Amino acid sequence: MALVKREDIALFSQLFKTLDHNMYVLLKESRIPNDLHCNDSCYDYLPENALKNLIQILGSRTTPDQFGLLVWSVCHDVYIPRLLExxxxxxxxxxxxxxxxxxxxxxxxxxxxxxxxxxxxxxxxxxxxxxxxxxxxxxxxxxxxxxxxxxxxxxxxxxxxxxxxxxxxxxxxxxxxxxxxxxxxxxxxxxxxxxxxxxxxxxxxxLSSRASFSDSTTDPIKADSFVAVFKLAIRPYLSMGKLSIKWASDILGINVRTLQRRLEKEGAIYSDIIEEMVLEQIIDLICNTDLSLTSIASKMGYTDSAHFTRAFKRQMQMTPSQYRKLNRSK
Missing domain, CATH: 3.30.70 (Alpha-Beta Plaits)
Incomplete structure (x- = not known):
């Protein structure tokens, strides 16, 4: 399963602005989260399938000449200068x-x-x-x-x-x-x-003189197993509500049975991984942000605060507000 830097997909998704379509509709059609351009989004990678979908949609909604010009413009004006820096x-x-x-x-x-x-x-x-x-x-x-x-x-x-x-x-x-x-x-x-x-x-x-980009160097993708790569690829979609394995397989471009088999080979179960990752993200938001619990519930795809509280209490044996209070008292 291949991964692509989020910043690169964000860069090329800007080309959607040249099309006479709603950008968020095109992002959804590309299987790209709507928070792609939000600074507080907590993921660095997306599955390569998202970039493939983006490019295919651009190609299908433009002529070959228009597609070539769009790609050339972003490569010439942004992507290549950023790489050469x-x-x-x-x-x-x-x-x-x-x-x-x-x-x-x-x-x-x-x-x-x-x-x-x-x-x-x-x-x-x-x-x-x-x-x-x-x-x-x-x-x-x-x-x-x-x-x-x-x-x-x-x-x-x-x-x-x-x-x-x-x-x-x-x-x-x-x-x-x-x-x-x-x-x-x-x-x-x-x-x-x-x-x-x-x-x-x-x-x-x-090479012409360049500004220092020491704070934007590209770190290697740290993933030494299929489960680790899977977690990086699926993280951007955790806030989209109940993420069924069928939906995940569609997002990642992997057959459901193949996905199950690859996870099982490393002793992992899909539903357990998703539940664990959602909980980790919720705990991080509770402990390290000032977002209200209602906002956290909405951000993580819960339809209402009561459902969010019940689900959290089932896993942590205390309510989200109790957990936040306990954490901040330490």
């Missing part, structure tokens, strides 16, 4: 790209990005499991546009796209991105990859 290695284009690959892997776990020398050429490779869904083609186009703009920026416009390998079987949508009109495209390949001349790959580059 974190770079420390500029001894060569390869050194900078290798560091970019590490940073990208820390932000999203669903694909591998790396440099590779093959067939007498250097390539920047995106390696991701292929599927025939239209969403995969849109996601691959997004990656092509991102890598294209990244290489142009790092080489100060000296690089040009001469050869591009695609996992998709149809190249038409990719030719809608005008910089690829004269590019040799290879379809149905095992990975997506762009060619880079060796002399350019090994030559030094100049």
């Amino acid at each position: 974190k770079l420390t290695h500029s001894s060569s284009l390869k050194a900078a790209l290798d560091e970019c690959c590490v940073l990208l892997q820390q932000s999203a776990t669903g694909s591998k990005v790396y440099t590779q020398q093959r067939g007498g050429k250097w390539w920047l490779v995106r390696d991701k499991p292929f599927n025939h869904d239209l969403s995969f083609q849109y996601a691959e186009l997004f990656s092509v546009i991102f890598i294209h703009e990244l290489l142009l920026t790092l080489t100060s416009g000296k690089w040009s796209a001469s050869e591009l390998a695609l996992q998709s079987h149809d190249a038409d949508i990719f030719r809608s991105f005008k910089p690829l009109i004269n590019t040799q495209l290879y379809t149905a390949r095992s990975v997506m990859a762009v060619a880079i001349p060796e002399e350019m790959m090994l030559s030094p580059i100049h």
Whole structure:
């Protein structure tokens, strides 16, 4: 199960503002929590399936030209500058790209990005499991546009796209991105990859002066088991009321039986995990915020305060107000 940094999904969800639709409706359709842009939301990651849904909705509601322009604008104006601000290695284009690959892997776990020398050429490779869904083609186009703009920026416009390998079987949508009109495209390949001349790959580059971003470095995703990854992925949805395993499987893009089997393999039961995580979040809100108990109940998806109090007392053998008073007296 792959994860994506919440800040990255929040960035690309801003593209919904360009569509003539209610943004919250589009977020719901993408299986993205409505509190995505709230500063007090207590999660850092979302399942990659949410980003896949977002990209597919953008693609389905725009023409290929419009989609390419939207993705290009956010990559060129925001995402790539933010990525380059974190770079420390500029001894060569390869050194900078290798560091970019590490940073990208820390932000999203669903694909591998790396440099590779093959067939007498250097390539920047995106390696991701292929599927025939239209969403995969849109996601691959997004990656092509991102890598294209990244290489142009790092080489100060000296690089040009001469050869591009695609996992998709149809190249038409990719030719809608005008910089690829004269590019040799290879379809149905095992990975997506762009060619880079060796002399350019090994030559030094100049990174313009950058502000310090020491407070925004991307931490690696700390999850060494399926249960740990599952908890990170499902945390954003805990406040949506009763989260059935069918709903969770739909959000995560995993078959119900597969989800159950993966959890059981590590000795975990879905309902127990959800109940434990909801309780942990409620306790954190009770102890570490000044939110009223009514607000906490609403935030965690309870229909009324009485239901919230009964559920909490059943688990903790005291009411939420008693627990808060006891905690604050210590």
